[in-house]
Amino acid sequence: MSADLKKLYSSVIKAHNETPYHFEKPTTTLTIIKAYNPICGDRFDLYITSPITDYRLPLTLHFHGFGCAISKASTSVLIKSIEGKSLNDAMEIVDHFLRFINKELRDKELILPDEFLAFSGVHDFPERLECATLAWKEMKKYLESKNE
Amino acid sequence: MTPVTNSIKSLFPIFSNHPALVYLDNAATSQKPKSVIQSVIDYYEKENANVHRGLYKLSSSATTRYEEVRNKVAKLIGASDPNSISFTKGTTESINVVAHGFLKKLLMAGDSVVISGMEHHANLIPWQQVCKEKKALLRIIPVDGDGNLDLSTLDSLLTTNTRLLAITHISNVLGTINPIEEIISCAHKKNIPVLIDAAQSAGHYPIDIKNLDADFLVFSAHKMFGPLGAGVLFSLEKYRNQIEPLNYGGGAIKNVEFDHTEFLEYPHNLEAGTPNISGVIGLGEAIDFIQSLDMKSSILYTNELMIYFKEKLNSLPFVKPFGNPVKSGSIVSFQVKNVHPHDVAGFLGNVNIAVRAGHHCAQPLLESLGVPSTVRVSFAIYNTKEDVDRTISALIDLKKFWS
Numbered sequence A: 001m002s003a004d005l006k007k008l009y010s011s012v013i014k015a016h017n018e019t020p021y022h023f024e025k026p027t028t029t030l031t032i033i034k035a036y037n038p039i040c041g042d043r044f045d046l047y048i049t050s051p052i053t054d055y056r057l058p059l060t061l062h063f064h065g066f067g068c069a070i071s072k073a074s075t076s077v078l079i080k081s082i083e084g085k086s087l088n089d090a091m092e093i094v095d096h097f098l099r100f101i102n103k104e105l106r107d108k109e110l111i112l113p114d115e116f117l118a119f120s121g122v123h124d125f126p127e128r129l130e131c132a133t134l135a136w137k138e139m140k141k142y143l144e145s146k147n148e
Numbered sequence B: 001m002t003p004v005t006n007s008i009k010s011l012f013p014i015f016s017n018h019p020a021l022v023y024l025d026n027a028a029t030s031q032k033p034k035s036v037i038q039s040v041i042d043y044y045e046k047e048n049a050n051v052h053r054g055l056y057k058l059s060s061s062a063t064t065r066y067e068e069v070r071n072k073v074a075k076l077i078g079a080s081d082p083n084s085i086s087f088t089k090g091t092t093e094s095i096n097v098v099a100h101g102f103l104k105k106l107l108m109a110g111d112s113v114v115i116s117g118m119e120h121h122a123n124l125i126p127w128q129q130v131c132k133e134k135k136a137l138l139r140i141i142p143v144d145g146d147g148n149l150d151l152s153t154l155d156s157l158l159t160t161n162t163r164l165l166a167i168t169h170i171s172n173v174l175g176t177i178n179p180i181e182e183i184i185s186c187a188h189k190k191n192i193p194v195l196i197d198a199a200q201s202a203g204h205y206p207i208d209i210k211n212l213d214a215d216f217l218v219f220s221a222h223k224m225f226g227p228l229g230a231g232v233l234f235s236l237e238k239y240r241n242q243i244e245p246l247n248y249g250g251g252a253i254k255n256v257e258f259d260h261t262e263f264l265e266y267p268h269n270l271e272a273g274t275p276n277i278s279g280v281i282g283l284g285e286a287i288d289f290i291q292s293l294d295m296k297s298s299i300l301y302t303n304e305l306m307i308y309f310k311e312k313l314n315s316l317p318f319v320k321p322f323g324n325p326v327k328s329g330s331i332v333s334f335q336v337k338n339v340h341p342h343d344v345a346g347f348l349g350n351v352n353i354a355v356r357a358g359h360h361c362a363q364p365l366l367e368s369l370g371v372p373s374t375v376r377v378s379f380a381i382y383n384t385k386e387d388v389d390r391t392i393s394a395l396i397d398l399k400k401f402w403s
């Protein structure tokens, strides 16, 4: 087993893949954010079940769908990281994660939660960058549309 | 199994550059033998000139070489007339030429086109789009749980309003070899022309267009040891003057005036612009390579590998194979339970085993199998038993890693 691969499928990623956070289809939803990658067939729906009030995301978010371990775990971490956050905070978190994956962070920004660092393995597998960022990019678009 | 393979492997430079490579993605594109690569290099180093236009030696020899390949392709598929062969960029372009240049003007509202449920997107979307535009119906021959076509429906699908039947010879996902002779004869009884997508079979399986009686047959050079960007459209003589080009331009004309153009005849009318001369020359070389092999033993050999792999795969309790067609080429689709196909392919890739994961450009088929994606392994003549053993043992490692 190569060390690269061990790093890619870190214990955090394996855990999120096996028991993803709030992985269910709610009975009613207001908005479904579609994180689909037609090239590889990954399809996740991110559910917003109640209205956004006071510029704040609902206290609980859910997601459902299918995709590889990296994309599933990254969507799970996304949901867990931003539910209940203000739109501004959520935006900052999403931006931070995306810039981390894209290696755009400056040194002093490198203090990252463990659940973000768990994805550093994808830096050795450029073909998996898309898996790690799929849901985050869609969430970013959604947040931008709400912040206008 | 024939020991010939080790020497065959040495004819493919990719394996000397990557000695540890286990290449099992042959359905996507085959590797190229040295002779094919060298023919492309030689063309550029020693023969480069544009075709059909020059009165100097290089140009006329490029033209001769290019035109000779029509002959070779015609021979490969048992066609008597080299001018039945039009060169395209590949299978996809060939199908689009037939869809837009031939079918579209015949198709009326309420007519139908019949395809099967196992088509590659290339043999689905062009028909779907033309049907949409002309308010015609796209009708589908269903696929059963084993991956065979349900031909009991064929007779009722083919009606007096059916303008074309388009079907793949070999499924690029499940490996199913379809009984195209039977299907073609069924369609011809109702005077319906048939297009055969031979992307997975040309050069690997015997095709005799005279016996087969297909009206159109299409394939790509790159899946049969040839270069990228060159492909073939075969058309039966009776349709040739009914196919209009997708591209208009130089090289395809007899005479041009400002208000009028007189076009060359098929196949030259379809080949406007500077063609992929080196690609076509490489295709010719690939055909020479194929003819240096014994096709029957190659099929037996890759089939044995496929069966050996399937047997080993079936002994792994954590693997779910897809499809069990009556007749199968050397393509196998499967899933590892609880591990997404991309994670499987990524894991195998990490130990130098190249397989494909995804929907393999056949989303509707995958939908009918009830999965969004599979892992696909596809064999060619340079693969070995050892490749299979390494793959199986990597799958066992993968299972350990994930549990």
Ligand SMILES: Cc1ncc(COP(=O)(O)O)c(C=O)c1O
Binding pocket: B027, B028, B090, B091, B092, B093, B120, B122, B123, B168, B170, B171, B172, B197, B199, B200, B220, B361
């Ligand atoms: C059955 C089948 N049809 C069509 C195609 C499309 O071929 P190309 O991409 O060379 O045009 C492929 C290639 O993947 C195929 O396997």
